[in-house]
Amino acid sequence: MPDQTPARRGDGQVARPAGADRAPVKPQRPSLLPAPLQGFGITFSTMFKKVTTEEYPEVAKVTKPRYHGRHVLNRHPDGLEKCVGCELCAWACPADAIYVEGGDNTDEQRFSPGERYGRVYQINYLRCIFCGLCIEACPTRSLTMSNDFELADDNRQDLIFTKEQLMAPLLPGMEQPPHPMRLGDDADYYAPRPARPAAPALDAPPAAGATPVGGRA
Ligand code: SF4
Numbered sequence: 001m002p003d004q005t006p007a008r009r010g011d012g013q014v015a016r017p018a019g020a021d022r023a024p025v026k027p028q029r030p031s032l033l034p035a036p037l038q039g040f041g042i043t044f045s046t047m048f049k050k051v052t053t054e055e056y057p058e059v060a061k062v063t064k065p066r067y068h069g070r071h072v073l074n075r076h077p078d079g080l081e082k083c084v085g086c087e088l089c090a091w092a093c094p095a096d097a098i099y100v101e102g103g104d105n106t107d108e109q110r111f112s113p114g115e116r117y118g119r120v121y122q123i124n125y126l127r128c129i130f131c132g133l134c135i136e137a138c139p140t141r142s143l144t145m146s147n148d149f150e151l152a153d154d155n156r157q158d159l160i161f162t163k164e165q166l167m168a169p170l171l172p173g174m175e176q177p178p179h180p181m182r183l184g185d186d187a188d189y190y191a192p193r194p195a196r197p198a199a200p201a202l203d204a205p206p207a208a209g210a211t212p213v214g215g216r217a
């Protein structure tokens, strides 16, 4: 049996339990309505609230523009793959959901500009938590996330997506690899993207006609 003797302070006084000096909780004022009417009151007030039921799957749900959905492996404008098989996405993944094996490009068999390409690429959607760390880690912007969230299936194997399932489709003007680099030298493939405009300082006065930062007047 545990010792249930009240704790004593140094002066011999019995220590009060923690919280004993808190203000007592006020009892709630009893309603003037009988209990059945109180209960049905909640029912009636709920009946007139806006309904939030979604008609999915008959009506497709529209996600936010930056929703983290199924991944996509992107291509260059000539169809070559942006993935260079570096495995940085796999190392960044906290759920160990990505498996990559790099392969060497040759002049006869070229899948991406540069030396290597992603020969094997898999994402295990049984593990993925859609955190987006992998796309942050990708140095070529090969890996991005789409808004597609319909990933349910009835067996585990089909939720391990292969490179063929993840590759972006060929758009007009693209050619299925392997093929030579059609855009010229490397600079055309990895040209720096235009810099984003600098964010205005919070204490700077807004430019004429601009929306004030944080909505302040
Ligand atoms: S979204 Fe997160 S959990 Fe999913 S593969 Fe990328 S890093 Fe891993």
Ligand code: SF4
Pocket: 082, 083, 084, 085, 086, 087, 088, 089, 090, 100, 118, 137, 138, 139, 140, 141, 142, 143
């Ligand atoms: S998707 Fe990006 S990070 Fe992952 S292996 Fe390919 S290039 Fe590297």
